[in-house]
Amino acid sequence: MSYASDFLNDLFGAYQTTSQYRDNVKLELAIRKKYFEDNLNEMWAAYRKGRVTVIVDYNAQVSEIKKYGYKVLRNSEGIHKIILSER
Numbered sequence: 295m296s297y298a299s300d301f302l303n304d305l306f307g308a309y310q311t312t313s314q315y316r317d318n319v320k321l322e323l324a325i326r327k328k329y330f331e332d333n334l335n336e337m338w339a340a341y342r343k344g345r346v347t348v349i350v351d352y353n354a355q356v357s358e359i360k361k362y363g364y365k366v367l368r369n370s371e372g373i374h375k376i377i378l379s380e381r
Contacts, residue, residue: 320362334374
């Protein structure tokens with residue numbers, strides 16, 4: 295049974311390295327940009343109110359967004375903006 299799960303994990307891992315997968319994720323980020331910005335705003339507001347455990351999820355989401363070529367900006371009020379960085 296573990297061979298089947300290893301095979302599926304390897305297959306999905308290989309798919310994640312393809313340019314088609316990266317393009318699909320970039321498109322999804324562009325389409326759902328407002329949702330991701332609102333989610334980051336909520337997490338940052340919770341962090342500022344004292345829920346320090348949320349910073350781990352916040353950093354993970356920011357890293358995931360940055361991995362696909364976007365920049366995450368935050369102003370002094372905690373409002374986030376996601377922009378496509380030019381390379």
